[in-house]
Amino acid sequence: MSQLTARNLSLAYENNIIIENLSVDIPDGKITALVGPNGCGKSTLLRGLSRLLKAQSGGAVLDGQDIWKLPTKALAKRLGILPQGPVAPEGLTVHELVAQGRYPHQSWFQQWSREDERITREALEITGVLEFADRPVDTLSGGQRQRAWIAMTLAQDSEYILLDEPTTFLDMAYQIEVLDLLHDLNLERGKIIVMVLHDLNHACRYADHLVAMCGGRIVAQGDPMQVVTEEMVQEVFGMECRIMPDPVTGTPMVVPLGRSAKLARQLDLVNECHVRVLASA
Amino acid sequence: MTAHAAKTASSNTTRILGSRALLLPGLLLCLVLLVLCLLWSITLGAADISPETVYTALFNFDSTSFQHLIIQTVRLPRVLSGVIVGASLAVAGAIMQGLTRNPLADSGILGINSGAAFAVVLAVFIMGDPPLSVYAVFGLIGAAVGAGLVFTIGSMGRGGATPLKLTLAGIILTSFISSFTTAILISDQETLDKIRFWTAGSLSGREMSLLAQTAPLMIAGLVGAVIISRQVTTISLGDDIARGLGQNTGWVKIVAAVVVVLLAGGAVSLAGPIGFVGLVVPHVVRFIVGVDYRWVVPYSAIFGGILVTVADVLARVIIRPQELPVGVMMAIIGAPFFIWLARWKVKR
Amino acid sequence: MTAHDPSKPSWITLRAQRPPFSYRIDRRVPLVALAIIAFTLVVLVLSISFGEYDISPLEVVRTILNVNQDHPDYANYALVVHTFRLPRIVLAFLVGAALATSGAIMQGVTRNPLADPFLLGVSAGAGLTAVAVIVWFKTLPVSVLPWAAFGGAIIASILIYVLAWKQGSSTPIRLILIGVALQAGIAAITTVMLLFGDIQAVQQAYVWLTGSVYGRNWEHVQALGGWLLIFMPVALLSARSLNVLGLGDETAKGLGMRVEPQRILLLLISAALAAGAVAVSGTIGFVGLVAPHVTRRLVGPSHEGLLPVSALFGGALVVLSDLIGRWVISPSELPVGIVTAMIGAPYFLFLLVRSRHG
Numbered sequence: 001m002s003q004l005t006a007r008n009l010s011l012a013y014e015n016n017i018i019i020e021n022l023s024v025d026i027p028d029g030k031i032t033a034l035v036g037p038n039g040c041g042k043s044t045l046l047r048g049l050s051r052l053l054k055a056q057s058g059g060a061v062l063d064g065q066d067i068w069k070l071p072t073k074a075l076a077k078r079l080g081i082l083p084q085g086p087v088a089p090e091g092l093t094v095h096e097l098v099a100q101g102r103y104p105h106q107s108w109f110q111q112w113s114r115e116d117e118r119i120t121r122e123a124l125e126i127t128g129v130l131e132f133a134d135r136p137v138d139t140l141s142g143g144q145r146q147r148a149w150i151a152m153t154l155a156q157d158s159e160y161i162l163l164d165e166p167t168t169f170l171d172m173a174y175q176i177e178v179l180d181l182l183h184d185l186n187l188e189r190g191k192i193i194v195m196v197l198h199d200l201n202h203a204c205r206y207a208d209h210l211v212a213m214c215g216g217r218i219v220a221q222g223d224p225m226q227v228v229t230e231e232m233v234q235e236v237f238g239m240e241c242r243i244m245p246d247p248v249t250g251t252p253m254v255v256p257l258g259r260s261a262k263l264a265r266q267l268d269l270v271n272e273c274h275v276r277v278l279a280s281a
Numbered sequence: 282m283t284a285h286a287a288k289t290a291s292s293n294t295t296r297i298l299g300s301r302a303l304l305l306p307g308l309l310l311c312l313v314l315l316v317l318c319l320l321w322s323i324t325l326g327a328a329d330i331s332p333e334t335v336y337t338a339l340f341n342f343d344s345t346s347f348q349h350l351i352i353q354t355v356r357l358p359r360v361l362s363g364v365i366v367g368a369s370l371a372v373a374g375a376i377m378q379g380l381t382r383n384p385l386a387d388s389g390i391l392g393i394n395s396g397a398a399f400a401v402v403l404a405v406f407i408m409g410d411p412p413l414s415v416y417a418v419f420g421l422i423g424a425a426v427g428a429g430l431v432f433t434i435g436s437m438g439r440g441g442a443t444p445l446k447l448t449l450a451g452i453i454l455t456s457f458i459s460s461f462t463t464a465i466l467i468s469d470q471e472t473l474d475k476i477r478f479w480t481a482g483s484l485s486g487r488e489m490s491l492l493a494q495t496a497p498l499m500i501a502g503l504v505g506a507v508i509i510s511r512q513v514t515t516i517s518l519g520d521d522i523a524r525g526l527g528q529n530t531g532w533v534k535i536v537a538a539v540v541v542v543l544l545a546g547g548a549v550s551l552a553g554p555i556g557f558v559g560l561v562v563p564h565v566v567r568f569i570v571g572v573d574y575r576w577v578v579p580y581s582a583i584f585g586g587i588l589v590t591v592a593d594v595l596a597r598v599i600i601r602p603q604e605l606p607v608g609v610m611m612a613i614i615g616a617p618f619f620i621w622l623a624r625w626k627v628k629r
Numbered sequence: 630m631t632a633h634d635p636s637k638p639s640w641i642t643l644r645a646q647r648p649p650f651s652y653r654i655d656r657r658v659p660l661v662a663l664a665i666i667a668f669t670l671v672v673l674v675l676s677i678s679f680g681e682y683d684i685s686p687l688e689v690v691r692t693i694l695n696v697n698q699d700h701p702d703y704a705n706y707a708l709v710v711h712t713f714r715l716p717r718i719v720l721a722f723l724v725g726a727a728l729a730t731s732g733a734i735m736q737g738v739t740r741n742p743l744a745d746p747f748l749l750g751v752s753a754g755a756g757l758t759a760v761a762v763i764v765w766f767k768t769l770p771v772s773v774l775p776w777a778a779f780g781g782a783i784i785a786s787i788l789i790y791v792l793a794w795k796q797g798s799s800t801p802i803r804l805i806l807i808g809v810a811l812q813a814g815i816a817a818i819t820t821v822m823l824l825f826g827d828i829q830a831v832q833q834a835y836v837w838l839t840g841s842v843y844g845r846n847w848e849h850v851q852a853l854g855g856w857l858l859i860f861m862p863v864a865l866l867s868a869r870s871l872n873v874l875g876l877g878d879e880t881a882k883g884l885g886m887r888v889e890p891q892r893i894l895l896l897l898i899s900a901a902l903a904a905g906a907v908a909v910s911g912t913i914g915f916v917g918l919v920a921p922h923v924t925r926r927l928v929g930p931s932h933e934g935l936l937p938v939s940a941l942f943g944g945a946l947v948v949l950s951d952l953i954g955r956w957v958i959s960p961s962e963l964p965v966g967i968v969t970a971m972i973g974a975p976y977f978l979f980l981l982v983r984s985r986h987g
Contacts, residue, residue, distance in 0.1 A: 014796075052879055076885025083879040089740070091930045092875070095638055099653070103873050104885035108866050111933075112642050112653035120638075134639060156884065385809065438982040449743065449981050456914060457974030460839075460967045467835045467964065474828045481820050556813060606824065609817045616814025620792055623806035 003028060004049065004079070004160060004192070008058030011041070011048045018044045019216040021058065031186050031193045033207035035200055037237050041216040042196045043084065043164050049194065050081040050162050076104035080156040082149055084164040088137035094148045095133040098123050101155030120155050126189070127151040127181060143174030147181060154185065161185070163195040167202065175199075179206045204228055204251045212236045228252040304576055311583045318590045319364065323356045325594055327602065358489040363593045363607070364586040366484070366548040367558055369499040371585025372506045373544035374559020375566065375577050379517035380537050381444040387559030390451040393545045394554035395458040396427020398480055402462050406472045413491050416479065417550040421498070424546030430454055432538050482555035482608020484593050495551040502543030503582060509536055510574040517572065555608040557615030558585050564622060640931075658934040661927045662941055669722065669945040676952040677714045681960060684709065716847045720909060721951045721965065722944035723853045724842065725916050727906035729943020730864055732917025733924070733936050734899040737871035738892055739801040745918040746903035748805060749896060752912040753812035754785025755904065756838055757819050759911070763834040764826035775852070775908040782904035785815060790896060798889050840913030840966025842951055849909045856905040861940070864898050868932035871895065875930070913966040915973030916943045922980065946972070
């Protein structure tokens with residue numbers, strides 16, 4: 001049983017329906033990755049789960065309560081969301097940015113408690129941005145910047161952290177750095193993480209639970225070890241591939257065939273024949 | 282601001298005249314419409330004149346007829362002034378919007394109107410009561426100096442003349458120059474009295490000689506605009522893309538700036554500052570013909586002509602026998618339209 | 630700055646146990662604020678001492694402190710200082726403070742560094758009604774003018790907000806576009822009045838439109854002062870919402886902010902502050918634009934410190950501009966609004982030329 005679920009959820013932008021009548025459970029204590037091709041509705045679903053987008057019908061439910069009926073700050077204390085590609089105002093320091101995460105815990109007159117101070121510092125330490133705390137966010141590298149934003153969401157002190165494509169536009173090394181950080185947050189701090197990911201291999205590696213979407217529907221969900229199959233990738237992404245175990249983690253690794261790969265395989269066969277012929281000769 | 286510009290530019294790819302084959306007939310149709318507006322405008326005035334008389338006055342002039350004289354010496358120059366001013370302002374606005382990729386750009390923004398206004402106010406302050414032709418000379422000089430200042434300051438510093446910097450330099454210099462204009466106006470009542478109608482933008486009392494003096498500038502500007510229209514299309518996609526396509530963006534910008542000064546400077550020296558034409562017309566035109574400036578420029582010219590002609594007719598009839606300056610009329614028409622545009626088009 | 634340990638917070642927290650209260654400001658705020666206050670006091674004394682009837686700065690201070698009653702010219706001094714010059718200068722300070730705070734809020738809400746308090750139609754609305762009173766309804770008593778201006782300002786800003794409203798929100802971009810358009814439209818109507826009005830009144834209207842504190846008295850100070858006492862605290866307490874809004878609407882929603890009501894509240898505060906200032910002084914430009922910019926460089930972008938320091942800076946700027954306006958072509962004087970534009974515009978152009986981003 002899970003606490004965060006969507007029940008018969010329909011989402012639309014203006015009159016353009018993206019998701020219709022979708023139900024999904026976000027399992028407790030795990031990292032959930034939403035994957036699918038562009039325009040499949042994965043980001044839309046994330047927005048629907050976090051109240052950034054109002055449902056046409058149905059709704060998202062947290063602990064049996066419709067999230068739209070909860071007071072905004074009460075929801076924010078339980079569920080934080082990091083939108084895609086957020087931009088900090090020029091000159092805002094990392095420390096100031098992370099401090100903004102305390103917003104739902106403050107009131108008009110109690111604007112900065114000692115607890116706010118402590119948790120902000122903790123968030124800076126955990127995400128490893130303490131050493132840049134004094135620098136403006138706009139002067140950081142992509143990976144550092146993304147960690148600073150995650151620190152802000154962490155300072156929100158919510159059990160759920162939702163992230164929309166947290167690794168997009170980052171260099172490979174930074175992508176792994178960010179995903180490792182999220183993994184640690186899940187493992188050590190018990191944060192329930194729901195994220196939209198572009199890269200299926202990253203999703204297989206870091207997610208405990210995978211939700212694969214296509215055309216606004218859920219095609220498959222479950223442990224990546226079970227659900228990531230060649231047929232599933234074909235259905236969701238319309239792409240031929242081979243699945244093999246990741247040499248490092250043993251999780252499924254998707255290797256696209258593409259045209260050049262087919263060609264290479266044929267060449268391999270030809271070579272193999274040659275070798276055999278030569279060997280038999 | 283620039284992000285928004287990119288957004289509108291990309292959303293402008295949908296257009297009403299979907300097929301290219303319709304573009305030329307459409308243009309001719311609009312031209313006919315413009316001519317009809319002109320004739321209609323000539324018939325209206327202190328005394329209404331029948332269309333037949335207008336026709337004979339134009340093509341079979343009788344110097345003894347009072348009505349013919351009025352048409353030839355008063356109404357025709359006024360109407361022609363309106364057309365060329367409208368065409369110039371609209372085309373200047375279209376080019377500026379393409380160049381700065383700022384959907385809010387118009388000739389008011391490059392310091393042209395405020396420069397012209399300051400120069401004219403200064404001329405009246407010093408000379409007392411100069412004829413309209415002196416207004417025109419000073420207006421043109423002021424416009425050129427204003428635009429030159431904006432362009433120079435906008436190109437200084439790192440990165441050269443970026444759209445945002447040009448826009449900002451224009452807005453700030455405009456208010457800077459205007460503060461000097463105001464300083465003169467509040468210290469000298471006579472100047473204020475003489476100049477207040479001019480600063481609102483007006484076509485009244487424009488004679489053929491004044492038109493002959495300023496029209497060549499605007500015609501040269503219109504020709505220039507047609508010539509560089511293809512380059513403006515490229516540059517409106519972004520500096521990097523334009524450079525990637527092998528365009529010398531620096532030169533195009535300078536030529537375009539000269540064209541804009543000729544057009545808007547000529548217009549302001551003839552009619553005083555008139556707003557909204559340069560802002561509104563290119564938006565409408567892009568909605569009809571798309572983002573190819575080879576079509577945007579001619580369509581803008583004709584639509585601008587129609588718009589100012591109609592506004593001038595309204596300005597003359599709405600509080601007869603008095604008349605409103607056409608600049609005020611333009612703002613009264615243009616503001617609601619622009620509000621509607623912002624509500625309807627800006628999704629974010 | 631460089632000597633600062635990056636892991637230590639760069640702010641100071643003001644706390645009270647009872648009633649429970651805490652407020653966080655950048656640690657540069659107190660020093661900068663003190664410097665501006667000291668500067669303002671010096672300019673204030675100079676400004677009072679300067680004029681047709683010269684009073685030495687020392688006697689100005691003594692008159693204000695009321696310790697020179699034995700001076701032979703005391704009666705004159707007291708009259709000039711207390712009745713003519715001091716109220717005008719105090720009013721200049723309050724007007725500057727109100728405009729600067731309003732501008733800082735505007736820029737925060739629209740996330741646009743070029744927004745100023747008049748973006749919301751305050752100047753256009755006030756201009757229309759004020760010019761109507763000056764040019765058309767000349768028989769009305771002078772005391773009607775501030776109220777008319779105030780009403781016009783508030784109505785126009787509400788109108789812009791309503792027109793920008795669509796599908797449950799009014800985005801910053803729509804606000805800006807509609808603000809620009811509506812103001813041009815209103816300005817056209819104002820122009821009609823200026824065109825056909827009696828030239829004497831029109832000139833007076835021009836001065837009002839430029840903004841001036843000439844001849845203002847303690848009644849004006851009391852009115853605006855009281856107004857600021859209501860709205861400044863509300864603005865300061867809302868400052869942290871501006872910080873969160875600055876991260877974008879979506880992030881703000883994620884942090885549990887009800888973005889649209891908050892934005893309305895902030896815009897209302899901003900409009901109210903600017904309308905109060907405009908009502909007593911006419912439309913003084915550039916203060917609301919420049920003061921927040923300079924202040925941001927001095928104390929950083931967090932609004933808890935930015936708003937109060939902007940207010941001080943704006944006040945100082947208008948007091949200084951008023952002195953310059955009285956001095957530069959004395960014995961006649963320039964309206965303060967012209968001076969703020971002449972100071973503000975070059976500063977902005979300088980920023981523009983130096984900017985890294987372009």
